[in-house]
Amino acid sequence: MSKKYIRIIIGALFIAVLAIAYFYVIPDNDSIGEGPSESAEEEDSFKIIDGEKENLVSIELNNDNVLTELFFDNGKWVVKGYENIELDKSNTESFIESMLSIFAEEVPNDDGNIGRYGLDNPKKSVCLKFKDGSEKLIYIGDQTPDNNYCYAKKPNEDMVYTINHINGERAEYTINYFVDKSIPKVSPYKIMSLNIKRKNAPEIDLEYTLQKQGNAQNLIEMGMETMNMKKPYEGMAVYPSNLQETVLVNLNDIQLGDIVQASLENIDKFGFDSPEAEIIVKDDTNSLALTVGDKVQDDNYYCTVNDKNAVFLIDSKYVNPFLNADPIKFVEKFVALHYRAEIERADMSEGDTLLEVTFGEEEAKENSESKNSRFNDDRKAYLNGVEFDKSSFSDFFELLAGITFDKVDENAKAVSDNPEVVIKYTLIDGSFDEVKFLPFNESFYIVENRPIEGMLVSKQKIRRVFEKAENLLKQTKRD
Secondary structure (H helix, E strand, O other), X not given: OOHHHHHHHXXXXXXHHHHHHHHHOOOOHHHOOOOOOHHHHHHOOEEEEEOXXXXXXXXXXXXXXXXXXXEEEOOEEEEOOOOOOOEOHHHHHHHHHXXXXXXXXXEOOOOOOOHHHOOOOOOEEEEXXXXXXXXXXXXXXXXXXXXXXXXXXXXXXXXXXXXXXXHHHHOOOOHHHHEOOOOOOOOOOOOOEEEEEEOOEEEEEEEOOOOOOHHHHHHHHOOOOOEEEEEOOOOOEEOHHHHHHXXXXXHHHOOEEEEEEOOOOOOHHHOOOOOOEEEEEEOOOOEEEEEEEEEEOOOEEEEEEOOOOOEEEEEHHHHHHHHOOOHHHHEOOEOOOOOHHHEEEEEEEEOXXXXXXXXXXXXXXXXXOOOXXXXXXXXXXXXOOEEEOHHHHXXXXXXXXXXXXXXXXXXXXXXXXXXXXXXXEEEOOOXXXXXXXXXXXXXXXXXXXXXXXXXXXXXXXXXXXXXXXHHHHHHHHHO
């Protein structure tokens, strides 16, 4: 027999030995490091409370004389004193199931001293009541030293038991665990409208619509999605991304806090006669309506939301972005946005310096579909009568059309009524738009007759337009 076959036989025998060891020697995985199995634990424990859900009438929780009673009424579970408040079905059903099956283990207590377990005057209890009139009641004392269990006892007994600490904590549940605090989920990325009425600030009113106006119309036609601002600066455009970074930064995370009152009656005492804000935000599916009342000392506000018949607390971190919203931070900052294809001519003057932008016939193209349109302007471009190629002219035109304001000071006053710089657009449809830059100080012009009062534009920004034009014209002379 060759050495090759001998090695194969030895290898096969070795594998066979390992297989026998695996099945007959190595213990099951379940017995390795798992501790006592569930069945083993049940051998030493019993159900201190159990029952059938269909026979359950109510559950009473007493936490330091604060009583919360959950009972079944007209086909649904309600909390006593809050019968008109919708409960969170998932939380409620989960709680009931847990209460119907509470396991316990006996604790040696030979001397009958239940005081050391916090059971001589227990502050917590759980009581289940059933249709046949029977009750299952336990008192709950201190937690065990490892905090994994709570001590408990039945009425009229000195025997001490341990129950899972979670069941001990459930005895502390109040209406705030059971109440339905869900609110409509509105996506900050699909906003269709936003309205914020504020007590101490201007109203903000925005909408997304295909029927846009002003610079919003121009932006949408260039493929840039915007919203229309109706208040406070009518006709200004708003990028949704600017909203997402400011006003709507916490929209996805909004949560209601504790319930304060289980009705909407007599709520003026919470500040709703003169609310801090009324907020309505809508996406393409849902709408969230939030009314904000007075502020509470612990940095919360009172609020009502949608059709919920209750007053809640809400953390100020969810409210502040709406209360502090500054529309200047999310409006588009173009002073006068006109895209090239809609302009017949543009005249820009500074003292005796005049820049004349005009357009001639469309350049010849082999592709007949490449016509002059609102999105594609192939007309010949002239600056002070000199024709420029598309690339050189585009750099200049972007500076001219892209003038933006640097900041807003609504109290700013021009030092003179005579404009230092004027841009007049003559549009293809026969309309005009004139932008006047009045002197404000050494660094800024103030813009006249714009939707936003007090627009301040850097003088350096205007100077760059003239310098770009001068350089183009000088280059032409040198060529």
